Structures are given as structure tokens and as C-alpha cells.
Amino acid sequence: MTRYPILAGLRFLQRHPLHLSLSVLAIALGVSVVGAVDLVNGSAMRAFVIASDAVAGTSTHRIVGGPRGVPEEVYRRLRVEHGIRSIAPVVEAYVHLAPEDIAARTVRLLGVDIFAEQAFRGYLASPRLQGNAGALLTDASAAALPTATARALGLAPGQRFAIEINGRQHYMVLAATFDADRALERTALASVLVTDIATAQELLEMEGFLSRIDLVISSETGAADEIVRLLPDGTTLAPASAQRQALEQMTRAFRLNLTALSLLALLVGMFLIYNAMTFSVLQRRQLLGMLRALGVTRAEVYRQVLLEALVLGVVGTLAGLVLAVVLGNALLHLVTRTINDLYFVLSVRELALTPAAFAKAAALGLGATVVAALVPAWEATTTPPRAVMSRIVIEIRQRRRLPLQLTATAACWVAGVVLLSASRDLWISFAALFLIIAGSALLAPAATRASIALLQPVMRRALGVLGAMAARGITVSLSRTGVAMAALSVAVAASVGVGVMIQSFRGSVADWLDNYLRADYFVSSAASGVGASQRLVPGAVLDEVRALPGVETLSLGRMVRLEGTGGFTDLFVLHMPRKSFTAFRLIAGTPEAAARAYFAGDGVLISEPYAYRHRLAVGDAVVLRTDIGDRRFPVAGIYQDYGSDHGVVTMSRATYNKHWMDSGITSFGVYARADAVPEALSASLRAILAHYDGLVLYPNRELREVSLAVFDRTFTVTQVLRLLAILVAFVGILSALMVIQLERAREFAVLRANGMTPAQLWGLVTTETGLMGLVAGALAVPLGVVLAAMLVYVINRRSFGWSMDMYIDPLTLGSALLLALVAALMAGLYPAWRMSRTPAALALREE
Amino acid sequence: MSMIRLRGVHKTFLEGNRRHVVLDGTNLEIEAGQTVALLGRSGSGKSTLLNMVSGIDVPDAGEVIVCNENIACLGESARTLFRRHHVGFVFQFFNLIPTLTVLENLLLPVELAGKLNNVARERAADLLARVGLADRAASYPEQLSGGEQQRVAVARAVIHRPSVLLADEPTGNLDEAASSAVLDLFAELVSASDVTLLMVTHSREIAGRCSRVLELRDGVAHELQVQGT
Known part of the structure; x- marks a missing residue:
């Protein structure tokens, strides 16, 4: 590829710093949301897997029991009567460590027999414990902690510390500390508290029972079958990985939904990149025409536009990756809390910055940018090789394309519906959702034209010639405004869709609670959350x-x-x-x-x-x-x-x-x-x-409120992602509309030269952008409701198995309109200010 | 030797529901090294004819033979490459790439032709000196006056030593003095590089500076008597 055409293109971007920086910001925000969610999901699952593996140790199987656990007697018989040596009893539950301290945390209480641990969790074997390991066996309050955790809590051997189990406080004495061999294991074990098996049984009121029995069995010898034959009814032998896989599977839909939401932010970002690139191509038709006249081929123009997009993509993606880490740290707590509320106890201390997560986010950012630029790049190749091209020709071409765009809309919608009905797969459902969004975006130019045709007489009556000009200004430059309207309405619709979905979900849950909670008072163990031991x-x-x-x-x-x-x-x-x-x-x-x-x-x-x-x-x-x-x-x-x-x-x-x-x-x-x-x-x-x-009383109403509070808490992360998608949209809208207005400097200068006052110019620009915001908002509302319906009736059902009713709050719809309107009005402020301050003569000469 | 030959070239455009005939079996023959002015009213098809010769547009019927190549038979990409190597262009407006410096604008055609080397750089410097803008090599077009921009455009049009130089009202946007300077430059560079010039103009006076004058009327090129200035 030749250097000077590329240089010309890149300098064009450089000469439009506002446009450039807003486009980069839109990409950066999109990438940061996707990257952050991926980092958080990855970190949570990594922490979960490492913790599970570290605690499971080398065990291949586990014997599990009924509601109360495995009778202790089973262990004794297997070990003593049947001589099975690779076997270790475990009593396990989640407890609060140092509940009154600011360093309070949920830890896994692991009751073990330190003499049986060598084959399973070597770090807990008696010779490896530092301090008075013997006390674990003789003192009912003795416990062991990882060295780093003890240090973090400021505990020295022999010191007392409090734990809370089912709302009851117990005091333990730090008898010993331990350390895993590998750094990863040490991180995973930071939230483990170890006692002797009898101490744990007493603390958890599980005398005579074990949570499970860990075993190491060779898969080839038939030992597993032998053990199954020895087990009494009510107990079973399961592979050690089964529970971990089941728990991992449980959060799959939750994590996938977060990913999809983050992809929605990227999709909005893609529309904005598409908008930015289309606009830069339209702005440069003369330049591209000149290059074509000088002998630059279509393929070279195509590559040049893609290269420019790639440059924007690289800069935006790099910034996005940095932002992803910042955002990821902020989201980590929210996501971990939701997993704790809904699924299982998980302690994630820090974001795992894996190269894979960065690579994925970078690939998505660059890929999205290039895909979004494909159409504008193709558009650029259609530029005829001549220096001056009439704007009206471009507009006529855009108008001729309207039937094609309507056909494409119908095709996308049909494809979306077919995909939805063809498969229950969640990824395919999301693909269908995105197809329907894309189809709706293609509808935007035609819908804008129709809406403005209806509004124009009203605008003329209400605001006179200026009102009519403002309305007409949108349709005569549909090649530019159509794309911005599509981006604006998709962005707002995404916000409406997610907003209505959350409302519907909340409404359904509230309605369900009203019917479900029949008693006047409820009493349960003070331990709350999933994974709390069932006292x-x-x-x-x-x-x-x-x-x-x-x-x-x-x-x-x-x-x-x-x-x-x-x-x-x-x-x-x-x-x-x-x-x-x-x-x-x-x-x-x-x-x-x-x-x-x-x-x-x-x-x-x-x-x-x-x-x-x-x-x-x-x-x-x-x-x-x-x-x-x-x-x-x-x-x-x-x-x-x-x-x-x-x-x-x-x-x-x-x-x-x-x-x-x-x-x-x-x-x-x-x-x-x-x-x-x-x-x-x-x-x-x-x-x-x-x-x-340890028993708490909830009056009916209070339990309902507590339940809804948990609901709201679990949806905080969704709301945050929704707000981020809105932010991406806002930045993009601001950029798109601002550039449209700035590009009309000469037109405004002519108006000024003909006697239009700065105030009238302000009025014209803000009326036009305001009208665009209003129309885009109005288009976004039905699309948003359709998206909400898909989220409510299809995505949620396929993710979580829940069916629910749609609740549409007029306030959500109203605020969507307001969002579009405010973004559009704000976009008009700077161009209006600049043009009203620029002397008409200068603007005319500059052109 | 004939450098440009048009045989029975037809071109029509659809205007609304009406088909407008622009070129109606136009025949034209221009020898190598000739300077030809093309006169005609607005809308008579002058620019369309120029577009045919440059390969920007293709005729509905007929042959357009430039440098012994019937470019009407070439595909879009081949026509672009043909233009890159054999044609220089000067327009009335928007000649220079605003985001490239004067020197970069000048070197652009050479680079496109894959011939950007020290010889080309020396030629660019020489051309800049000849158009009187040696000290403006690093300036951007917006920092130049209209006349200066057009002089750079003329220099750029010949830098890659094209066989054919096409100019579409190159002085239409300039005052008398600037026009004169640009036309002098045309004359100097054309004679120095032995290029064939086809220039569209409205001005009979400017046309008079060329060796031949043609007028496009009703889609047909008519030869006019040259009147010296």
C-alpha cells in the first residue's frame, strides 16, 4: 500500500481531534466493559476452581450422605474393618472469621484428621503444621490458619480470635499455621480455617456425622465398585470433580448473561464506530474522489479506510484494556457478591489479569472496529474518481437505498425469529437478539424520513420557517443523519430493553413473594446466603x-x-x-x-x-x-x-x-x-x-423487603453494565451529531451572511439536534420494548428457566426519550456556540 | 502519431425520466504533443469527454483509444492503473489533498506509480522551483493562495511524465494575473515534457493559447480556427 494516501487519511483523522477522540472513547468504553466482565468472570471462576482443588487435594472420589451428612461409623468401618487407607474424613462449612473486625471475611471451616491428611492435603499433615499441632487434637478451641492469613489478622500463635457460626460467636485459639507449597494454592487457601474433626463437629452441631469422606482410588482396579458395595443406603460414592462441575455449571447462565450484556455495550460501540467511519468517508468524498482521479484503485481506498479504522481500533482498544482493569476491579466485588448471594460462597481477592482475557478483549475490540468499518470502507470505494461530487447525488443514492434497507431489515428480523425458534441454545438466542437489533438499525433512515415528514408541518406551524428548516435539515442529509439516528436509537433501545427486563423481573419477583410468603412471621438460622451451614x-x-x-x-x-x-x-x-x-x-x-x-x-x-x-x-x-x-x-x-x-x-x-x-x-x-x-x-x-x-425473626413484610433487597443487590452489576452501555451511547451520539452540525459551517455562514442572528442560529441547531433526539428516542422505545420482551420471554427463560410477566414502567420509557433528547441537545451546543461566534465571512472563506 | 482517438463515442445520462444525450457519436483525433482547448456551453459534455479520455467514465458505445489502448474495453481497475501511469489531471476546484504538504502532494502520483526515488525527489524539487514555490514544500494547501495551489496542481499533473495532461477549467477560479501565471506554466511544462494537453475552458482567449481549438456542440466536436492572442 502506498504511503501518501495513508498519510492523507491519518492526517484527516488527526485534524478532527474531537471526532477522533470521541470515536476512540466509544471503542475504549466498549472494550473496557467486555474486558472487565471477562476478567471478573475469569477471576471468579479461577478463584473457585483453585479453592475447590486446593481443598479437595488429591482426592479422586468422595463419599457423600443424606441431609445430615455421612455417619461417622461409615468412615470407621471402611478404615478399620476393610483396611482402606487412602481415606480421610472431612467436616466442612462456611463461617465468619473475626466478625467484628474490619477484616471480617467468610472462610471455609475444614475439620480434618491431621493424621489422615498426608495423602490428600499434604500441607495439613501433622509434620507440616507449624506451632502446637498437638493442641488441635486436645483443645476443643484450637484452630490452624494459613500463615499469611494469621499475619493479616495480626494473630500470633496462642492468641484468641472470634468466629461466627449461624449467628453464634465462638472463640478459637490459634494453635498452628500452615502453608501450601505452590503460590496458587496459598492464594486459594487464604480463606480456610482448619480444626480437628471433632472440634468442627462440635462447632457445627454435627456430632456423629461427617460432611464427606475423601478417597484416592485408582480408576482401573475396580476399587470404586468394591467401595460402593460396602456403603450403606443413603450414602454414595461420587467423583471428586462432580460437585465442582455442578457448581461451575450453575453460574454459567449468570456469567453468560453478564458477557452478553457487555457485548451489548460493544455492539452499541460498533454502531458508533460504524457511524464515525461512515461519516469520515462521507466527509472525505472529495478527497477520496481526488485520489481516485489520480489513480488510486478501489481496493487501495478500501484498504486505506480499513487501516484508519484499525488505527482507531488499536488506540481505542489499548485505552479500553487499561480501563478494563479499573472497571474490573470495581465490578469484581459486585459480581462476587452476587455469586455469594445466589450460588455459593466465593472469595475473590483480586483480579486475575490473564493474557487470554486481554487477548480476547483486544481481538473483540479490533474485530468489532474492523467489522463496523467494512461497510463504510465499501462505501468509500464507490466514490467516483472526480474532484467534485454533488451532495445531492449522495442523498439521492441514499434515498434509493431505502427499499433495500427495508428488505434487509425484514431479512434480519426473519432470520432472528427463525434462529430463536430453531434452538434453545443461549448463544444462538443472543445471536438472534443481535440480528433483530441490527435489522432495526437498518430501519432507522426510513423511519426517520417518515417521522420527519409527519412532523414537518407541525414544526412549521409551531416555529415558523426555522422550525421547517430544522425538520428538513434532517431528511435532506439523510446519508449522514440516518446513520446517527440508527446508532442513537439502538443505544437508547438497549437501555430501555435492559431497564424494562429488570423491572419485569423485579415486578414478577415482588408479585411472587406476595403470594408465596403466607405466614405472618418467619424464623430461620441467622446465617444467610447460599452455602451457609444448615443449622x-x-x-x-x-x-x-x-x-x-x-x-x-x-x-x-x-x-x-x-x-x-x-x-x-x-x-x-x-x-x-x-x-x-x-x-x-x-x-x-x-x-x-x-x-x-x-x-x-x-x-x-x-x-x-x-x-x-x-x-x-x-x-x-x-x-x-x-x-x-x-x-x-x-x-x-x-x-x-x-x-x-x-x-x-x-x-x-x-x-x-x-x-x-x-x-x-x-x-x-x-x-x-x-x-x-x-x-x-x-x-x-x-x-x-x-x-x-442464631435464630432470626422476620415479619412477613420485612422478609419480602429483605428478599427484594437481595434481588436489587444481585442486579446492581446489570444496572452498572446498563449505565455503561448508556455512557457509550451518549459519547457516540454526542460525537455523531456534533460532527454533522460542524460540517455545515458553510451553510450556517450563508445563513448568517443573509441576516440570521446568532440566537436564531442557536435555535436552528438545537431544534434540529433536539428533533433528532426526539425522533430517535421515539424509535428506540418500541425497539426497546421488543428487546425487553425477548430478554424476558426468551433469554431469561433459557438462561435461568424462569418465566415472568412484562412490567413496563412509563418512567423508563420517558427517561429513554429524555436520554436521547438530552444527548442530542448537548451535541448541538458546541457547534451552535462555535458557529454563532465565528464571523460569517471567515466561515465562508475557510470553506 | 495519434495520442487520443475517439471513434463514434456515445454517452447519455438519465435525468429524472428523460435520457439526456451528452456525446452523440463524437469523433476526435489528437496527435502527440498537441495542445488542444475544448470549448462549449455548460452541460455540453466537455467534462464528460475529459472523463472518457481519462478512463474515469466509459462510453455507452464507441472507442476511446489513448496511448494506443482502447480504454473503453478495460475494467475499472485497469482503467485506474492506466490513469495512474499515463494521465495527469488539473481540476478547477479541489486539486490538492488538504492533508498532504505541497511536496507530498507533488510526489503522490510518482509514489502511486511505484517510482518514488531520489530522481523523483529531485524532479519534484526542480518542479517546485519552476513554479516558484520552492520555499513552500512543507506548507499545507490551505496555507497557499488559490493561484499557488493551482501551480502546484499543474506541477503535480506532470511530475510522473504522463502522456496526456487533462485540465478541466484550470483557471476558472483564478484572477487574471494568477490565470496568466498558471497558463504560462502549462505552456512551459507541456513543451518541456512533450505531453499532449487537452484543456476544457470557457474562455476563447485562453483557448487561443493552444495549438488547436475544438468546440463541443450537440454532442459532436467541431474544429475551430485558432486565433492568436
């Missing part, structure tokens, strides 16, 4: 509460996670008054039949996500591992549930009691008598619970 409610509490005069009845809940070879199933056991069965809003199965089967122990209910994930319908069966072996439970109904996207199986207490030897409950609801005085009942309940550590 059982003491039976005495129930007796005392039942005896209160204002109490009509109680509902009793028991949450159980059944682990098996293929992951786990969450089982919710619920004893409730018959009248409360309507709390389950059935989406499949008749309420009468489902209630009959549920209470008679002939069937279970499954939540909608569970049914979606396992492709189950009423009449099918769920196979669960019970204390008396695997049992099939017919599905009597499928109910709406937003509590977990993993899905839940709900069964009556009677059914549960038939299959599990477990009488524990983990939460209960209190139904007040009609004549009960709320204040008095509330006070009595509080008085009872005051005698039992």
Missing part, C-alpha cells in the same frame, strides 16, 4: 412458639442439598397448613390434584427452573437418593419460583419422613390467629428467640 432449629423453640396464645399454626421447612454422582439436588421439605398450598402458583398441573398428591405423599412439586433444566413435565418422575436407596417421586405440579435458578424439588414432610431418617427443620413460619395482637405476638416471639442464639 437445625431446636425442637424446644417450636414447642414454646406453638404454646403462644396468638399462634394458630406453624409451617416447618427443611432445606436439604442431596449430593450425588451427577451433581446435587436442592430439596425443600415443607410441612404447611393445607390452606397455604395456594402459595404454590402452579404453571403445570391442577391445584386440586397436585395438593392431593402432595399431602398424600404420592407426588412432589418441582420449581419451574428445575422442570426447565431437567425437561420434566407433570407425570414424569424425579429420582432422589433417600436413606433407603434411590426412589422415584412422581411430579404432581410445577410451580413458579424465583428463589433459585438451579431449581428446587419440594415435598411434604410426610413424604420426607417416609424416606429419610431425619426430623430436623431449618426454618419455620408462624401463622397468627385472627384475633392476635401483632405487637404482642411479635414481642412474645422475640422474647422466646432471645434464649436461642
